[in-house]
Amino acid sequence: MDTRVYWIWLQQVLGQGFAQTVPLLRLCDTARGVYEADEEIWQRAGLSQAQIRRLQKKDLTKAAACLRETIEWGGWVLTPDDERFPSTLRGIYAPPLVLYGRGTMPDLNNIPAITVVGTRRCTDYGIYVTSRLTAGLVAGGFCIVSGGAVGIDATALRQALECDGVTVCIQACGLDIDYPTHNTQMRRDVLRRGALLSEYPLGTPPLKQNFPMRNRLLSGISHGTCVTEAPRRSGALITARHALEQGRDVFAVPGPVLSATTVGTNRLIRDGACLITGAEDVMREYVDRFGARLHIDAAVEAEKAFDRAVKKHRPSAEKATDAPPQKVKPAKAAEPPKSATPAPKEVQTVVQTLPEPILSAVADTPPTPCPDYVSDNAKRIYKRLHRAPQAIDDLAAAEQLPVHQALAALTELEIAGCAAMIGGGQYTLQ
Numbered sequence: 001m002d003t004r005v006y007w008i009w010l011q012q013v014l015g016q017g018f019a020q021t022v023p024l025l026r027l028c029d030t031a032r033g034v035y036e037a038d039e040e041i042w043q044r045a046g047l048s049q050a051q052i053r054r055l056q057k058k059d060l061t062k063a064a065a066c067l068r069e070t071i072e073w074g075g076w077v078l079t080p081d082d083e084r085f086p087s088t089l090r091g092i093y094a095p096p097l098v099l100y101g102r103g104t105m106p107d108l109n110n111i112p113a114i115t116v117v118g119t120r121r122c123t124d125y126g127i128y129v130t131s132r133l134t135a136g137l138v139a140g141g142f143c144i145v146s147g148g149a150v151g152i153d154a155t156a157l158r159q160a161l162e163c164d165g166v167t168v169c170i171q172a173c174g175l176d177i178d179y180p181t182h183n184t185q186m187r188r189d190v191l192r193r194g195a196l197l198s199e200y201p202l203g204t205p206p207l208k209q210n211f212p213m214r215n216r217l218l219s220g221i222s223h224g225t226c227v228t229e230a231p232r233r234s235g236a237l238i239t240a241r242h243a244l245e246q247g248r249d250v251f252a253v254p255g256p257v258l259s260a261t262t263v264g265t266n267r268l269i270r271d272g273a274c275l276i277t278g279a280e281d282v283m284r285e286y287v288d289r290f291g292a293r294l295h296i297d298a299a300v301e302a303e304k305a306f307d308r309a310v311k312k313h314r315p316s317a318e319k320a321t322d323a324p325p326q327k328v329k330p331a332k333a334a335e336p337p338k339s340a341t342p343a344p345k346e347v348q349t350v351v352q353t354l355p356e357p358i359l360s361a362v363a364d365t366p367p368t369p370c371p372d373y374v375s376d377n378a379k380r381i382y383k384r385l386h387r388a389p390q391a392i393d394d395l396a397a398a399e400q401l402p403v404h405q406a407l408a409a410l411t412e413l414e415i416a417g418c419a420a421m422i423g424g425g426q427y428t429l430q
Contacts, residue, residue, distance in 0.1 A: 001060070002067065004098075006031035007079035008201075009063035011097040013054045015373035016199050017213045017415040019408070020046045021094055030081065031097065048376055066201050073202060075102045075175060088113075092220040092246045094415060096199045102175055103195035106143050106166045108221065112290045113143040113168070114282060115222040115243075117236040118152025118229040123261050126152055126229030128310070129253050131159040133228060135306045136279025138165030140299030141290075143194070145170065145222050147214065150182050152228055152236070158186055160193075163302070167194035168221070172214035173206035174198060209368055209417030215239040216246075216415060223289075224249030226282065227273075230264030237264050238414075240273070241421070245411070249285055251276045278303050367429035368418035377401060378409040378416075385419060389426035 010031040014021070024045040028034040034042075035058060042052050070077055078085050078099040086108040089095050106113075114137055118126060134144055134156045144160035145168045147153040160167045169190045173179050175198050190196055199217060200210065215235060219225045219242040227250070230236040240250050252273040255262020269275045276282055279299040287294060370382040380399045384390070396406035410427055413419035420430045 002064075003030070003032060003081050004067055004077050004079050005060050005063045006035050007081070007097050008066050008077070009060050010034055011199075012063055012066075013057075014051060014097075015371065016096070016210075017094040017216065017412075018097075018373060019094055019375050019378070019412045020051075021097065025080075031079070046375070050372065069202055070100055073176060075100055075202070076105075077101070078105065084109075086221050088222065089217065089220050092216065093411065094216065095220075096217060098201075099197050099199060100175055100201060101195050101197050103191035104193075105195045105197075106168060108143065108168075111143050111166065112141065112286060112293060113145050113222040115145040115218050115225040115239065116152070116156035116228065117146055117218060117225065117239050118155075118227055119231055119234050119236060119261060119264075120149050120151035120153075121231075121261065122151045122155065122229050123259070125255065125259075126261065127155050130155045130228040132303050132306045133226065133253070133276075133279055133282075134159040134165075135163050136299040136303040137282065138163040139302035140279050140283050140296060141294045142283075143168060145218060147171070147218060147235075148180070148183055148187060148196075149235075150180055154183050154186055156228075157190060161186075161189050165193065169194070169196050170214060170217050170221070171196060171198045171206075172200070172210040174200050174202040174204040176202045177205060179206045209371070211235055212238050212417045213415055216242040219243035219248055220246050222248065223286065224251060224282065226251040226253070226276065227265050227268060228253045229255060229261055230268075231261050232263045232267075234264050237268070240268055241414075249274065251282055253277070368416075370413070370418050371416050374412045374416055375409060377405055378412040381406060381409040382413055382418060385413075385427060385429045387429055389428050392425045392427065395427065 024034060024047070027041055027045055028037050039052055042055060067077055078101060079097065080090060084105055085099070088108065116130065116134060118130060130152050137144060138160050143166040144156055146156045148169050148171045157167050157169055167190050169187060175196050178184055187196060199214065212235070215238045219239050225239055225243040225248060227236045227240055243250050250268060250273040252265040252268040252275065254269060254275055255265055257266065274281070274285070280296055283294050283296050283299055370379055381395055384395050384398055392403060392406055392410065396403045399406065410419055414421065418430050419427055421427050
């Protein structure tokens with residue numbers, strides 16, 4: 001039996017982002033080991049009776065069909081047994097059991113990777129700083145990781161492709177789902193220089209709860225996360241939270257203090273994220289780790305080239321044009337402009353900024369239901385949550401749980417998309 005079938009089976013039984021994955025694999029080593037284990041081992045891993053009953057069925061038919069369908073479609077499946085599986089994902093909370101992919105998987109065990117994320121409703125400023133930063137990071141030797149959303153995610157991926165960079169796009173749905181349709185061509189382009197990845201099998205729709213679950217992979221697969229533009233409520237801030245919990249670096253681009261679209265990035269900086277104004281600021285953090293693989297001078301020159309290209313293609317007021325900017329590559333000459341100027345509308349062809357508030361909670365919408373696969377503690381905490389903020393200490397006391405167990409349960413609920421931390425150790429229903 002192909003060992004990938006056991007991993008797919010385990011993911012199908014327990015779900016994505018399963019909280020007891022690490023203790024379970026610590027006891028059983030592999031998915032096949034879990035399959036062959038008995039109830040006593042599963043109980044020692046902290047599984048509930050409902051989860052144990054699902055494991056006891058041991059039916060591999062559906063998993064085998066899923067593997068066959070993925071391969072016939074032209075995709076591939078990575079599991080922790082595979083040497084190409086990113087080592088950065090092995091040690092995160094609730095690591096993925098299966099990665100479905102298409103394209104060419106970069107060797108992320110040897111290539112430094114940075115995740116670049118931000119808001120869907122990006123501004124001229126966000127597009128400019130994201131494109132400029134990405135051009136520098138690519139020239140400096142980084143693989144660019146992002147989600148597949150319109151806005152900052154697409155800006156980063158498109159700019160990386162324009163600079164012939166290596167890219168990874170992680171989706172929150174099956175890879176055969178054309179979502180969002182505005183970025184169909186971008187996803188096709190990603191396949192030329194990298195890979196599309198998803199934790200979800202073919203046919204999985206882009207459900208709301210999939211996005212925060214996916215965000216832990218965006219942060220976990222990279223060495224650091226850059227947030228270039230984000231309002232107070234943004235999926236990019238969830239990614240930054242995951243990065244901090246996973247021990248990854250968090251970088252943020254400062255923005256105008258009166259702009260609603262940069263409230264989130266400015267708060268990240270206030271709370272300890274590394275303030276960056278260019279690729280060099282990011283790369284200085286990794287010189288000791290990656291040495292000769294990084295090229296700071298090339299990164300700086302790429303950003304200068306980007307500034308020159310924007311300046312060159314800025315039309316006069318009476319000769320406005322919709323022509324896209326030229327392909328930006330590092331140059332050897334010319335001085336940088338004296339001051340950075342926000343990109344004009346004419347260079348916004350890198351992205352269509354259509355609003356898609358997938359992660360925005362609306363007060364009159366029902367809360368996301370608690371999934372069955374979370375732990376019993378998470379289910380207990382979920383029943384205590386309301387739309388009004390509640391302190392973690394109060395939730396722990398109400399359920400007579402130690403604070404660290406309540407925090408673990410709330411993290412499960414956050415990953416499942418049914419709870420949100422709003423700051424100050426307070427949580428609400430999502």
